Every structure is written in structure tokens, then in C-alpha cells.
Amino acid sequence: MNLLRKILFPFAILYGLITSIRNFLFDKGVLKSYSFDLPIIAVGNLSVGGTGKTPQIEYLIRLLSDKYKIATLSRGYKRQSEGFILADANSNAAILGDEPFQFFQKFKNIQVAVDANRKNGIEQLLGRQEKPEVILLDDAFQHRKVKAGFYILLTSYGDLYSDDCMLPTGNLRESSSGAKRADVIVVTKCPSPLSLDEQKEIKNKLKLSINQELYFTYIDYDDWIYSENKKIKVGEIKWLDKILIAGIAKPEPFFSYLRHTNDTCLSFPDHHHFTDKDILEIKNLAQESIIITTEKDYVRLKGSLPSEQLFYLPIKSSFISASENFDKNILNYVGTSSRNR
Template identity: 75%
Template structure:
């Protein structure tokens, strides 16, 4: 923790008091939460920064969309549009935001919508001719104006909410006690061989309620990179010189997975909107070599003049153990739920 953050500790206390009062008022019904008569699953975190929400939402889509009509609802961070937008063939990352557009590109059998007002967004989705049976709320753990029927809380291994502090001293959006709202807590970005003893140590540190379930996942990288025209095996391009590009919160693991000695890494801010100047810089650094980026960045870059050189590396969230238990819990909630009130 740097000196400036330590000096801001009094503001962290004040911020914690404000968010705790807000949560208390929602808990007591003084502030209104709206519930809906279909299953609503909220995925989020207590901290700012990347905890792996996008691959977790995609895991749920794969689990549920073969049996149910699924819709995702996000706020559409940094999109250049306002209000409720339902994705269609005219949509792009500028209109939807990069992550919702990624969902829309990958999963053709679901509905993808964005709205900063989640209550309005759900109401709009339910008024569509093709009414969803399940709604997945992306990054909505603190959006308490909607009362979801099921909450999944993510926290990164090595950056657990139990070890963090309130903003601006730390990265917590609300007090650690907010974790009690979660039905399931998932520790993300673990090593794939995390020992059972280490899992138990984390369980003790998080101090979960007996009714809460705890799982551990890791980021699983694809064996291939993909472009508009095809794919290449990772092993084929490992020794080849290339430009690695990422505009995500924590790009180091992405770079480490792909990097060889002669590769150059280029980093942009999370959810960055690439300008013409950025594209020129990227092209100059890459020269005629391949450019490999994240899937989230790819949806913003594939329409630019570097597209012929551009590839992306897909990722997915994989459970270290007890995946069947997780799937059963989710499917039981969806199957038995006739409403969230």
C-alpha cells in the first residue's frame, strides 16, 4: 500500500460508513429493491478491478442456454450510447461496450442487453416478444435496486477481499460484510494445482456462513489463437516473433502465457477505446508480425486496418474441483425458482 493510500485512510472510513448505511437501508426495506418472477443471477465482486466476471458469465451461459432462454444484462461500461439497448446485427463494441458485444458475438442463442438502470433493463427484456427465462446480471453485486434471486461473488486469489481495505485506501467498493449476501463465493485466477490445504486456509480466512458454498477456479487458455479467417495452434506461434497487446485490468498472466524472447508487449487501460493514433502505433510496432490480443480487445480492434494481422486468445473459467456441485446448485435454483420475491 503506497503512502498516498495510507494518508487517505480517513476517507476510506467515511466511504465505508456511507456504503454500510446504504446497505442497511436496503436490508430493512427503507430503500426499495425490485424483484422479478423469473430467475435472476447476479455475478459481481466487492472490489474494483478484474476478478474474472466475463469468463464466469460465459460459463453460466454455456451451462444454461441449451435448456433455457438466457439473457445477459450489463451496464455497458464505457459504451457510447445511453439507456436500454438490446443487441442486434447493427450493434458493435462502441454501442454495447466490449464485454456485452463479446457475449453477443459468441453466443447466438441468447439475448444481450445493456442498461445502467438494471431494473429498467429487466423490465424492457421482459417486454420483448421473445421473453427470457433467465437473466444473468453482469457486475451487479452492488446494484441493490434489483433483488436478484441468486448471488455469485468473485474474489481473486492473491487479492482476496478479506485482505483488502475500503476505497480509496484499498480497492473494496463496500465492506467485507457485503459478502454475506452471496449464495456462492468463487476464488478466481488460482493456479490449476492449488492444494486442498491451501483451499481450506482460504475458507477459514473468508469466514463464510454455513449456508454459503465456496469454489476455486483458474483461467484456462485455449490451445489455439483465432482470426477472422482461421486459427493457429499455440505451439506453432510460440517461437515466432509477435506483438502481444492487452487492454485489460491485469494483463500479466496473458503476456506470460504467450511471450517468447523477442516478443514485445503493449498495454492499454482496461476497456480502452482505440484511437486512430493507437492503431498507427500498434501497426508500427508490429510491422508485419502477428498481433495477438485478448478476446475483449479483439472485438474493438477487428474492424480496423490491423485486422489482417490480428488474432485473439480465448479463455474460460475452469473449476479446480467440485464443478458438478456448482452446476447442480445453479440448475436446482433455476429449476425450482418461480420468482425471486
Template identity: 65%
Template structure:
């Protein structure tokens, strides 16, 4: 695979040129960007997948929803619907996509919408009877037709964008210079015990003069299903099947796994077919099945409620949480439109 990526280097140069030209045309106003008279926060990345956008969006929902009417707008990756969809009582993972449906189930106080055309999605949200007061755009860092008011760029601790290269040789959707659009950078999935020296080293390597924060994934002490919960410390000693269809699932497995567990790995946003479901059920027998929260929203309708559990996660800022929160609250509180 590494050799193939090196052989594809000329295509990476061509792709990088095309993306750079596109960004230049947006920067110069030749391609039109649209602004909206409402605070719009983008959470995204330069690389493909696995940087922790979902827990970061959820962090912002918890921060903002007690004070403001919040809406999330996502593309709705791998959903079976088209166009603009606003979540209601009939919503499913198939109509919204797994991550938006997860937001909808966890945060009934907010509006959850999907639309591949973010401009149309925002317009539709603002035409609702109950208009949002702030919109969170999920995975829209490269969606230049919307000029948001605040950009949060995520990069994984073990796969920093400053050490990567553009697709297909590397994993970047656009060149490293795309980070200049960020108002804030968060290094995600850090070791909880990361030292100040390590943080300063990363700060120097990234190089951009914007607020930089470090976060880790915080796993819940319990797994849950629709009937109740189990303590993880008790669950670890029980024989079980662990299922994950997410990018970079190893930390999830490490947190739950014991020696006799059966681990089943699927691709990110995997659509579980009938044969997949049958295989999971056969391998589990009467054992407990534990999966990620994102996978749970797709599996809960097809596996016994008493057998299937999920493990919640949160994004936790390692330091300077008050500063982070204040930056976000100041932007939303003082913004009457986008820059």
C-alpha cells in the same frame, strides 16, 4: 502510491460509512428493492476489476442456454449509447461495450442487453416478444435496487476481499461484510495445481458459511481471427506484438510471450484512439498481433483481419464442478420468482 493510500484513510472511513448506511437502508426496506418473477443471477465482486466476471458469465451461459432462454444484462461500460439497448445485427462494441458485444458474438442463441438502470433493463427484457427464462446480471453485486434470486461473489486468489480494505485505501467497493449477501463465493484465477490444504486455508480466512468454489483461467491452445487459427505452441517461437487492455494482464503475457516479443499494455476497457492504432501498426509492421478476446472486439474493425488474432479463455472449476452446476440448475429450475 502505498503512502498516498494510507494518507487517504480518513476518506476510506467516510466512504465506508456512506456505503454501509446505504446497504442498511436497503436491508431494512427503507430504500426499495425490486424483484421479478424470473430467475435472476448476479455475478459480481466487492473489489474493483480483475476478478474474472466475463469468463464466469460465459460459463453460466454454456451451462444454462441448452435448457433455457438466457439473457445477459450489463451496464455496458464505456459504450457510446445511452439507456436500454438490445443487441441486434447493427450492434457494435461502441453501442454495447466490449464485454456485452463479446457475449453477442460468441453466443448468438441468447439475448444480450445493456442498461445502467438494471430495473429498467430487466423490465424491457420481459416486455420483449421473446421473453428470457433466466437473466444473468453482469457486475451488479452493488446494484441494490434489484433484489436478485442468486448472488455469485467472485474474489481473486491473489487479492482476496478478506485481506483488503475499502477504497481509496484499498480496492473494495464496499466493506467485507457485503459478502454476507452471497449465495456462493468463487475464488478465481487460482493456480491449477492449488492444494486442498491451500483451499482450506482460504476457506477459513474468508469465513462465510456459503458454498465456496475454486476456479482457474484455462487458455485455449489456439489463437483465432476471422480467417482461421494458429497453434499457440507454434506461435510462441514467432516474433509478434502482444496487446492487452485488461486488468491484471500478466498471466496473458506469460502464456504467449517469447523473448523477442513486443508487449503493449493499456488500461482496462481502454478506448483505442487513432494514435493508439497507428502506434500498434507501426510497432507490428508485418508481424502478427495477438490480443485478448475483449480487446479484439474493439480492434477487429481497424486492424488487418489477417494480422490480428485473439486468445480465448474459459473459467474452469478446479474441483466439484458437478456440485456447482447442480446448485445453479436447481435454483433456476425451482425458482418461480426471487426471494
């Protein structure tokens, strides 16, 4: 913890008090939460950024989209638009935000919407002629104005919420006691394999309630990199000089997977808006070398860098064990909720 964060500790106490009062008012019904007559799954975290929400949402899309009409609803962080927007052929990363636009690009059989007001966003989706049968709320664990039917809380292996403290001293948006609202807790970005003893140690740290389930996942990197028109095996470019670009919260694993001795690694803030100056710097550094970025950054860089040089590396969330049980829980919740409508 750096000195500035230590100095700001009194503000962390104040922030924690404010969020605790807010949660208490929602718990007691003083502040109203709204429920809806369809299955709603909320994915989120207690800390700011970097827990792997996007691959977790994509996991749920793959699990459910062959059986149900799915919609994702995000706030569209750092988008250059306001209000409710449903993705269409005219959408881009600036309008939707990078992560929703990534969903829209990858999954053609779902609806992708953004709205900072999740209640309004759900109402807008349900007011459409083609209504979704399941809504996935992205980064909505603290958005208590909407009461989801199932909550998935993510926490990173290297930064467990049980080891953290409140903003601005730490990275928590609310007290770790908020984890009690979760139905399932997923420890993300684990090393693979992860021993049973270490899993048990983490479980003891997190202090789960009796009705909660715990799972462990790791980031599974693709064996290929992709451009607009081609793909190349990672093994074929591993030893080539290249430019690696990441505008994500914790880029080191991405760099480590691809990096060779002479590679240049450029790290930008999470959800970074690439300026003309940034693009010029990348072009000057790259010259004729290939440029590899994350899938999330690719949707913002596409069109600004030469298509024959620009590639991205997809990732997905994979379970260390018990994925069948996780899938069963989700499918049971959605199936039961759908039948009871």
C-alpha cells in the same frame, strides 16, 4: 500500499460508512429492492475490476442456454450510448461495451442487453414478445435496487477481499461484510493445481456463513489463437516474434502464456478505447508480425488493424474441483424458480 493511498485513508473510512448505511437501508426495506417473477442470477465482486466476471458469465451461458432462453444484462461500461439497448445486427463494442458485445458475438441463441438501470433493463426485457426465462446480471452485486434470486461473488486468488480495504486506500467498493449476501463465493484465477491445505486456508480467511459454498477456479487458456478467417495452434506461434496487446485489469498471465524473448507487450487500461495514435503505434511496432490480443480487446480492435495479422486468445473459467456440485446448485435454483412461477 503507496503513499497516496495511505494519505487517503480517512476518505476510505468515510466511503465505507456511506456504503454501510446504504446497505443497512436496503436490508431494512427503507430503500426498496424489486423482485421479478423469473430466475435472476447476479455475478459480481466487492472490488474494482479484474476478478473474471466475463468468463464466469460465459460459463453460466454454456450451462443454461441449451435448456432455457437466456438474457444477459450489463451496464455496458464505457459504451458510447445511453439507456436500454438490446443487441442486434447493427450493434458494436462502442454501442454495447466490449464485454456485452463479446457475449453477442459468441452466443447467437441468447439476448444481450445493456442498461445502467438494471430494474428498467429487466422490465424492458420482460416487455418483449420473446421473453427470457433466465436473466444473468453482469457486475451487479452492488446494484441492490434489483433483488436477484441467486448471488455469485467473485474474488481473485491474488487479491482476496478479506485482505483488502475500502476505496480509495484499497480496492473494495463496499465492506467485506457485504460478502454475506452471496449464495456462492468463487475464488478465481487460482494456480492449478491448488492444494487442499491452501484451499482450507483461504476458506478460513473468507469466513463464510454456514449457508454459503466456496469454489476455486482457474483461467483456462485456449490451445488456439483466432483471427477473422483462420486459427493457429499456440504451440506454432510461441517462438515467433509478435506483438501482445492487453487492455485488461491484470494482463500479466495473458502475456506470460504467450510471451517469448523478443515479443513486445503493450498494456493499456481496462476497457481502453484505442485511439488513432494507439493504432498507428501498434502498426509501426508490428510491421509484418502477428498481433495477439485478448478476446475482449479484439472486439474493439477488429477493423482497425489488418485482419490477417490480428488474432485473439480465448479463455474460459474452469473449476479446480466440484464443478458438478456448482452446476447442480445453479440448475436446481433455476429449475425450482421456473416451476414456482
